[in-house]
Amino acid sequence: MYLYGWNKLDRRTHLWFGWVYFIAAFASMVIINGIITFMLTSGKWIENHEFWVGFFNPTYFPSLFVRFAFSLALAGIYALVTASLQKNADLKGKIVKWSARWIVPAFIVLPFFVYWYVGNMAPQVWASAKGLMPTATRYANLIVIFSIATFVLSLLTLVKPRKMHFVFSLVVLTCAFTTMWAFEFIRESVRKPYIIDNYMYGNSLYKTPMNGDGGFNLEQINQNGVLNTAKWVQHREITTQNQIVAGKEIFRVQCQSCHTVDAYRGVKNYLQQRNWDASTMALMLGSLDAMHNGTMPPFVGTEPEKAALAAYLATIHPVTKAPEVTMSGKMTFQSNCAMCHRADPSDAVFSNLKQMDQETIVAMLADLPTLNPRMPNLALTDSARAELAKWLHE
Numbered sequence: 105m106y107l108y109g110w111n112k113l114d115r116r117t118h119l120w121f122g123w124v125y126f127i128a129a130f131a132s133m134v135i136i137n138g139i140i141t142f143m144l145t146s147g148k149w150i151e152n153h154e155f156w157v158g159f160f161n162p163t164y165f166p167s168l169f170v171r172f173a174f175s176l177a178l179a180g181i182y183a184l185v186t187a188s189l190q191k192n193a194d195l196k197g198k199i200v201k202w203s204a205r206w207i208v209p210a211f212i213v214l215p216f217f218v219y220w221y222v223g224n225m226a227p228q229v230w231a232s233a234k235g236l237m238p239t240a241t242r243y244a245n246l247i248v249i250f251s252i253a254t255f256v257l258s259l260l261t262l263v264k265p266r267k268m269h270f271v272f273s274l275v276v277l278t279c280a281f282t283t284m285w286a287f288e289f290i291r292e293s294v295r296k297p298y299i300i301d302n303y304m305y306g307n308s309l310y311k312t313p314m315n316g317d318g319g320f321n322l323e324q325i326n327q328n329g330v331l332n333t334a335k336w337v338q339h340r341e342i343t344t345q346n347q348i349v350a351g352k353e354i355f356r357v358q359c360q361s362c363h364t365v366d367a368y369r370g371v372k373n374y375l376q377q378r379n380w381d382a383s384t385m386a387l388m389l390g391s392l393d394a395m396h397n398g399t400m401p402p403f404v405g406t407e408p409e410k411a412a413l414a415a416y417l418a419t420i421h422p423v424t425k426a427p428e429v430t431m432s433g434k435m436t437f438q439s440n441c442a443m444c445h446r447a448d449p450s451d452a453v454f455s456n457l458k459q460m461d462q463e464t465i466v467a468m469l470a471d472l473p474t475l476n477p478r479m480p481n482l483a484l485t486d487s488a489r490a491e492l493a494k495w496l497h498e
């Protein structure tokens with residue numbers, strides 16, 4: 105109606121349609137913002153399960169302001185694209201300047217709203233975007249680059265507003281959308297391992313038992329097994345014949361909401377990087393929730409189920425251990441430590457190790473779980489530890 109009424113409706117009615125459209129769009133943001141911020145920061149809802157407490161959760165208002173400010177900038181950018189197609193140079197110059205009045209102020213207030221937003225997340229969650237989780241960190245870098253680019257390019261339109269080119273306006277639009285895309289991606293990434301903060305994991309597993317959860321919570325699955333709990337599985341019992349297909353089903357139930365085998369976030373890529381054999385795999389599965397700043401839920405199920413999943417994963421990238429070949433220290437770190445510790449001075453564990461002498465390191469790393477119970481019992485050989493200690497000192 106807004107578009108087709110352009111030349112047909114009188115000015116007042118036409119503007120009225122514009123306002124109806126604005127109010128409807130804003131109301132949709134008000135609602136959806138309540139849902140996605142609740143998923144990120146469930147806040148006190150966890151204790152009292154009250155609807156409005158969940159809706160107006162800790163990031164509700166900061167996120168609403170961030171989104172509103174960004175929408176104002178986008179409105180200006182759309183006008184910029186429209187302006188770039190104008191033949192009349194005076195009109196074009198006028199609209200370009202007018203657009204900047206939406207974009208520039210929005211970009212000036214945005215950092216403050218973003219700061220407010222991030223301040224209302226748990227610091228541990230935000231740490232994922234600051235280096236602890238590779239994906240979120242990559243997108244955080246993108247957001248910095250593209251938001252600055254959007255702002256600077258928008259300002260540049262004011263240098264020769266009457267001559268602003270269509271392609272230039274498209275570049276600004278693309279930068280703005282890349283910023284928004286990176287922002288949404290980070291929000292979804294740092295929320296992991298949860299789909300609803302502190303309540304439900306990304307694979308639909310409940311953190312604590314709930315009425316009507318069908319036994320799909322940590323405690324009960326660890327007791328009863330995942331194959332006995334999940335509805336749509338074929339193999340309830342693991343035997344030597346069906347171990348690998350049963351493992352594949354466990355992968356589908358527990359891992360496939362976040363991983364494919366060899367495409368999006370494909371486990372094959374990870375396993376190629378790490379080179380774990382089936383027994384190392386089983387150990388690592390016990391510590392999934394300690395990797396990359398806790399971005400994954402813990403493995404749940406019985407010991408035979410863990411072994412079945414490990415056996416299946418080992419078929420995706422088969423590794424045969426050659427004990428006579430000693431891995432270099434760097435490779436030992438890459439394959440045994442790097443998913444939980446970063447080889448980076450900002451990583452406390454890494455820099456502490458660097459300060460110890462080599463014999464201490466070799467002795468200390470003989471038994472990882474005693475150092476910290478969240479670590480897998482990797483039982484590295486003497487030579488592997490010696491190489492690792494040597495590399496740490498290089």
Ligand code: HEC
Nearest residue numbers: 237238239240296297306307358359362374396399400443
């Ligand atoms: C809630 C989502 C989620 C679930 C469920 C999940 N993962 Fe992950 N996993 C991730 C993310 C995200 C990463 C990569 C982090 C990054 O690179 O930013 C990852 C990384 C990994 C890695 C690579 C670690 C490394 O760096 O070497 C392995 C192996 C892995 N997952 C296995 C599994 C298995 C097996 C399951 C099922 C038991 C599982 N994951 C369930 C999200 C998930």
Ligand code: HEC
Nearest residue numbers: 391392394395440441444445453457469475476478479480
């Ligand atoms: C599955 C994750 C995981 C793996 C794999 C892992 N660690 Fe850890 N490690 C942890 C966690 C969690 C801690 C507790 C401290 C922290 O949160 O950083 C820890 C702590 C440590 C500490 C400090 C112990 C203390 O409290 O004084 C050292 C040293 C260490 N790890 C070395 C290693 C080395 C070397 C490797 C590889 C051979 C390794 N870790 C593999 C998760 C892991």
